[in-house]
Amino acid sequence: QVQLVESGGGLVQAGGSLRLSCAASGRTFGNYVMGWFRQAPGKEREFVAAIKWSGANTYYADSVKGRFTISRDNAKNTVYLQMNSLKPEDTAVYYCAADRYYSGSYYSANEYDTWGQGTQVTVSS
Numbered sequence: 001q002v003q004l005v006e007s008g009g010g011l012v013q014a015g016g017s018l019r020l021s022c023a024a025s026g027r028t029f030g031n032y033v034m035g036w037f038r039q040a041p042g043k044e045r046e047f048v049a050a051i052k053w054s055g056a057n058t059y060y061a062d063s064v065k066g067r068f069t070i071s072r073d074n075a076k077n078t079v080y081l082q083m084n085s086l087k088p089e090d091t092a093v094y095y096c097a098a099d100r101y102y103s104g105s106y107y108s109a110n111e112y113d114t115w116g117q118g119t120q121v122t123v124s125s
Helices: none
Strands: 004-007 010-013 018-024 033-039 046-051 058-060 068-073 078-083 092-099 119-124
Touching: 004 092, 018 033, 018 092, 018 119, 033 068, 033 078, 046 068, 046 078, 058 068
Parallel strands: 010 119
Antiparallel strands: 004 018, 018 078, 033 046, 033 092, 046 058, 068 078, 092 119
């Protein structure tokens, strides 16, 4: 099973950009569907983006479509989330997640079996 470590969070002004990284341990990273979720204070964890094994298929929440881009480098065991045109409502803790036994529900937190510790993203207005 992989272990996940996120990095790249921080404080940015509205309209700015951040790039999150999620480094995975283990030799079987390419066998995992990877996702990004976020959780704002007082709210439930919500789906942000997901990417399949080869990176050919990506999925996004409507709220981030056109602004965020998920990608992966299987040689580096890393998945990325490029976030552009950030808004104050994007403020949240962002979590990376890995799914070894994909069943199709990339948007559901229950689909994923391994989670990172999270990285804080704060967008000021």
